Amino acid sequence: xxxxxxxxxxxxxxxxxxxxxxxxxxxxxxxxxxxxxxxxxxxxxxxxxxxxxxxxxxxxxxxxxxxxxxxxxxxxxxxxxxxxxxxxxxxxxxxxxxxxxxxxxxxxxxxxxxxxxxxxxxxxxxxxxxxxxxxxxxxxxxxxxxxxxxxxxxxxxxxxxxxxxxxxxxxxxxxxxxxxxxxxxxxxxxxxxxxxxxxxxxxxxxxxxxxxxxxxxxxxxxxxxxxxxxxxxxxxxxxxxxxxxxxxxxxxxxxxxxxxxxxxxxxxxxxxxxxxxxxxxxxxxxxxxxxxxxxxxxxxxxxxxxxxxxxxxxxxxxxxxxxxxxxxxxxxxxxxxxxxxxxxxxxxxxxxxxxxxxxxxxxxxxxxxxxxxxxxxxxxxxxxxxxxxxxxxxxxxxxxxxxxxxxxxxxxxxxxxxxxxxxxxxxxxxxxxxxxxxxxxxxxxxxxxxxxxxxxxxxxxxxxxxxxxxxxxxxxxxxxxxxxxxxxxxxxxxxxxxxxxxxxxxxxxxxxxxxxxxxxxxxxxxxxxxxxxxxxxxxxxxxxxxxxxxxxxxxxxxxxxxxxxxxxxxxxxxxxxxxxxxxxxxxxxxxxxxxxxxxxxxxxxxxxxxxxxxxxxxxxxxxxxxxxxxxxxxxxxxxxxxxxxxxxxxxxxxxxxxxxxxxxxxxxxxxxxxxxxxxxxxxxxxxxxxxxxxxxxxxxxxxxxxxxxxxxxxxxxxxxxxxx
Numbered sequence: 108x109x110x111x112x113x114x115x116x117x118x119x120x121x122x123x124x125x126x127x128x129x130x131x132x133x134x135x136x137x138x139x140x141x142x143x144x145x146x147x148x149x150x151x152x153x154x155x156x157x158x159x160x161x162x163x164x165x166x167x168x169x170x171x172x173x174x175x176x177x178x179x180x181x182x183x184x185x186x187x188x189x190x191x192x193x194x195x196x197x198x199x200x201x202x203x204x205x206x207x208x209x210x211x212x213x214x215x216x217x218x219x220x221x222x223x224x225x226x227x228x229x230x231x232x233x234x235x236x237x238x239x240x241x242x243x244x245x246x247x248x249x250x251x252x253x254x255x256x257x258x259x260x261x262x263x264x265x266x267x268x269x270x271x272x273x274x275x276x277x278x279x280x281x282x283x284x285x286x287x288x289x290x291x292x293x294x295x296x297x298x299x300x301x302x303x304x305x306x307x308x309x310x311x312x313x314x315x316x317x318x319x320x321x322x323x324x325x326x327x328x329x330x331x332x333x334x335x336x337x338x339x340x341x342x343x344x345x346x347x348x349x350x351x352x353x354x355x356x357x358x359x360x361x362x363x364x365x366x367x368x369x370x371x372x373x374x375x376x377x378x379x380x381x382x383x384x385x386x387x388x389x390x391x392x393x394x395x396x397x398x399x400x401x402x403x404x405x406x407x408x409x410x411x412x413x414x415x416x417x418x419x420x421x422x423x424x425x426x427x428x429x430x431x432x433x434x435x436x437x438x439x440x441x442x443x444x445x446x447x448x449x450x451x452x453x454x455x456x457x458x459x460x461x462x463x464x465x466x467x468x469x470x471x472x473x474x475x476x477x478x479x480x481x482x483x484x485x486x487x488x489x490x491x492x493x494x495x496x497x498x499x500x501x502x503x504x505x506x507x508x509x510x511x512x513x514x515x516x517x518x519x520x521x522x523x524x525x526x527x528x529x530x531x532x533x534x535x536x537x538x539x540x541x542x543x544x545x546x547x548x549x550x551x552x553x554x555x556x557x558x559x560x561x562x563x564x565x566x567x568x569x570x571x572x573x574x575x576x577x578x579x580x581x582x583x584x585x586x587x588x589x590x591x592x593x594x595x596x597x598x599x600x601x602x603x604x605x606x607x608x609x610x611x612x613x614x615x616x617x618x619x620x621x622x623x624x625x626x627x628x629x630x631x632x633x634x635x636x637x638x639x640x641x642x643x644x645x646x647x648x649x650x651x652x653x654x655x656x657x658x659x660x661x662x663x664x665x666x667x668x669x670x671x672x673x674x675x676x677x678x679x680x681x682x683x684x685x686x687x688x689x690x691x692x693x694x695x696x697x698x699x700x701x702x703x704x705x706x707x708x709x710x711x712x713x714x715x716x717x718x719x720x721x722x723x724x725x726x727x728x729x730x731x732x733x734x735x736x737x738x739x740x741x742x743x744x745x746x747x748x749x750x751x752x753x754x755x756x757x758x759x760x761x762x763x764x765x766x767x768x769x770x771x772x773x774x775x776x777x778x779x780x781x782x783x784x785x786x787x788x789x790x791x792x793x794x795x796x797x798x799x800x801x802x803x804x805x806x807x808x809x810x811x812x813x814x815x816x817x818x819x820x821x822x823x824x825x826x827x828x829x830x831x
Contacts (some may be wrong), residue, residue, distance in 0.1 A: 121168040121182050122190070124197065125160050125764040126150060130691065130728055130743060131660060137274075137691070137731070142166075154691075155184035157369030158277030163200035165190045175689060186272040189260050191225055198224050205252040212249070215240065225560040228253045255285060262287035269316045278302050288820075292317065296329035307333035322361055325792045327369040330359040331379070335391060339568045342817040344398065344538060345382050345390035388818060394568070395820070397542040401571075402824035405449050405554075405581060412448030412551045415474075417441075424473060425466040433466065440584040441466045444555045447582040451533070451575050453560045454586025456790050457599040457608060461494050463586070464529060464557050468495055471527050476553075477523035481505045481544075481735035487762035489736060491531050501713055502540060503532070503706055506547050526552060532762045533558035537567025538821070560585075561606055562787045564817065566758055574821035581825060597623035600795045602789045605782060605809055611789075611798070625798045625805075631668050634771050637799050638674070639681050641769055643755075650795060652767050655682055655700050655719060659765035660754035661788045662772075663779035669771050674754035682753065689720070690728050692746050701732060702752035702759070710739050715763060717752045766791035772800040772808065780808040 123142035127150070130139040138157040141150045153168060160166055170184040195217050202213035202224070216224050219238045224406050227234050232250035235241050241249070259280060265288050266276040279302055283290045291298065294500045295317060299310040307329055314326060334355045338346050346354070352366045359366070370389065373379035380392045425441060426432055434442065437459055443450045444467040454460050471478045480499035482488040491499035505523060507516035517523050528548065530536070536544070548554060558572050565571065575581050589599060601611035613625045628634050642654045652658055656762050660678070665671045679686075679699060684694030695701060703716040718734035728743040741749070755771075770788045772780070785808040789796055798805060 118169045118185060119171060119182075121147075121151070121153070121170070121184075123147075123151065123153070123165070123166065123168065124192075125162050125164045128162060135327050137488070152178065152181045153184055154181050155187075156272075156274045156277075157184060157187065158274055159423045160187070160189070161204065163197075163204060165192045165197060165201075169631070176693070178690075186267060188264060188267065193222065195221055195224075198222065202253075205256055207248040207252045211451070212241070212245075225253070229257070253531045253570070258285055259287075265291070271313065275305060275309075276303070277651075278304070294325050295319070296325050299329060299333070303574060307336070321359065322365050323586065324369070324372075327359065327361065328354075328373065328378070329363060331355050331366065331369060331373065334358060338818075342564060342570070343569050343819075344394040344568050345388040345818040345820070348387040348389050351389055382820060388820075392817075394538070397538045398569070398819065398821045399828075400542045400823050401538070401545050401821060402828045404548060405575075405605070405825060406828045407550075408448050408548060408552060408554060409580065412553055414447060415445050417445050419471075421445075421470055421473070425469050428469040429462060429465055431462070433462070434588070436584075436586060436588055437463060437466075439762050440586060441470070441583045445470055448552075449554045449556075451556045451558075451572070451581055451583035452586070453558055453576060453583065454558075454570070455559055455561055456602050457589040457596070458586035459588070459590060460557055460559070460586060464491075464531065464555075465495055467555055468497060468529060474527045477524070478527045478529060479505060479523055480529050480531070481754055482531045482762065483540070484532070484762040486715055486717075486735070486764075487532045487535070488713075490764065499531075501706075502544055503537070503708075503713075506543055508706070508708065515543050518543070519546050521547075521643075522546050522549040522552070525549070527555070528552060529555045529557065531557045534562045534572045535565050535761050536571050537565040538571060538819070539567060540567030541569070541571045547768060559790070561783060562790070563758060563761060563783050566761075568817070568819075569821065570817050570819050571821065574819055574825070578822040579827040584770045597621055598789060598792050601796075602786055605786050605789060608782070608809060608812065610802075610806060610809060622792075622794055626769045626800075627802045628799060629771065631775070634669060634773060634799050635674075635677060637778055638769055638771055639677065641797060641799075642678065643681055646767055646795065650767065652795075655698075655753075657766040658769065659717075659760070659767070659791070660769050660771065661757050661760050661791060662754055662770070663757055663776040663784060665756055667775055668777060669773050671754040671756050674771070675751035678753035686720075689730055689746060691743055692749075695720065695749060695751065697730070700752045701749040702755065704750055705749050707745060707748060710745060711736075712739055715759065717760075717763075719757075720749075757791075760791050761787065764791055764793050766793050767795040767797075768798060769797045772798060774801060774804045774807070776804065777807070780804060781811045781813070782809055784808060 121144055123144040125142050127141040129141060140153045140157060140160065141754050142153050144151045153222055155170065165191050166187045168182060168187045170182055170186040173181055173183045175181050192201050199213050199217040202208050202216060203210035215238050220227050228250055232246055235246035236243060262280050263276055266279060282302060282589045296310045297311040298305050300447060319326060334351055352363050355366045356363050370379065374381060379389055380395055381394045382388050422433060424436055440452050440463045444452060444463065452460060452463050468478055480491055480495060480497055481502045482491050482499060483502055485501055488499045488501045499522050509516055510789060526779050560572050560576055576583050589603060597612065604611055626637055628637055638660060642658050646652050646658055647654050660674055662669060662671050662674065683696055683698045686698040689695045697720050699720050701718060701720055703712045703714060706714050716734050718732040720730055721733045722731050724740040725732050726742060730737050730741050768791050
């Protein structure tokens, strides 16, 4: 082999001219280029984040030589720098691509000045008027075009010197243009606010590279704002001042006095608010606005919409429509949902939430009320459609979210076109989404919220369902009874045992009728082998389930030897060893189980949708993924939103159900082990649930009922809100 792979600290240099473009992605800047290298025969393939390189560009690449399993030897560029050409042909190609010059003028300039053209343009631009057809105005525009391009190159060099490379450098220069160097020098911390994907920690590294002091006012402000970003990641909308001072002080490694003074300054200029003067809770004004909008709309709906009177014949109608008899608890739930303009129905597995939802829908329709159905995720919405027979949408679809138009199109002044809205899986709804949903409700609309309050809270900030249930002004019903059919399921029985703080019952392993099993294994490698054996052999042979489509591994976290990442690597090797790697994404193979990681409205796929890569797409580099709702074709840029899904985090599984679920639970997951996490995992299984791991890890999760506290105000705002 001509070249050997080298470690990152021994990068190779390749100076070359771009000849052809094989592939180019979107915002990430990933590209595959064919280049003519100065010291290599023939064309060389360069891959990497090559954002602004085009045909004819000269560049100095830093990277490693790698051998792709399908495409052979490639140069994988870690970074690159454009260099000005030094040949007549190169200069002509370079100038022809610049704005206000073009190929004709470029040819004339090079024909007249040869290899001195660029030097003359930059040093003595008045000489350009010696070229036929170039006047004073034209000479100035040529000099400006070259000057702007050189400035852009200097900006990239400046960013590279600060450790910013690739797609991130491209995003910054695209945002600030010719002002890039000035903007970064003025306040590097504004990058964390204005550049997607660049957070405080990166901005702080840039600031340190520029020599800013640790107590610079902009650093202290940015650190406090970052503290709220981290708090929001943990579900909080606010923080007590004492906690904020400690956290920001440790983050920035500065004195508490410096943080306290900066907090005072931010309170004065309105960039921070004191939302609870008694307890000194602080937070962004935006967060208080979200919760206030929810409270005001719910109270307004409660007081502006009429209450419905329910007569016995309507209960008879609902029972006939459902083909079953409603007991007293269920009748009370239906009455609450119909009678009150705003209501909440909650309960665990087997308690009849779906029955109440279907009965409520039937009675709304009987009264001629136009009803919309919604859920937070695509899978939850499709399940809602299955159980009701009526079309259900994701909340984002219902509110007509449009990235191009920057947000939801259904809002105040353009509400949803329905008189009543039923929302399922409300435990997953965070405060910003609930605020948007409330804003889109018609003035006299009716709202029924259904969910399981014992599941994990929303990934996003807030405690919407809990706060609504704990308020005194929103009517609610908690379903407690487990009905006969559900009682026959040990999954359901053990889910309720876990909720009550009891260890799950473990049937005899020979019990063919059981749907719940536990394997008490201590050693991590033993857990891996047990999971692999169940997925590949035992479950398919005993239960007739497809290991790639019907069996889902759920774990508390993504990292670690028993995290989703490690499990996915091993399960891919076990279940899809011969799968052909996807071009440009070798971590994904044809035949793999994958998950969509963000909403893509153009493709009609939602965050959390799980499917199988079934083959190539129509265009080069594209693939086809088979989901429950159909086959979706991904172009190379969209593939970046896919991840392996043989194993998922329990948080990622919310709103979904799977025929069989295996839950590896271990003491290495200690930080995540809580009762609601285990309960959520168990309730994801429809036909089969297997817990694998040491008994003490399961006991630890059941014992820890201290659901992580979230600082929210919604319940208090609802109770205290008064219509003006």
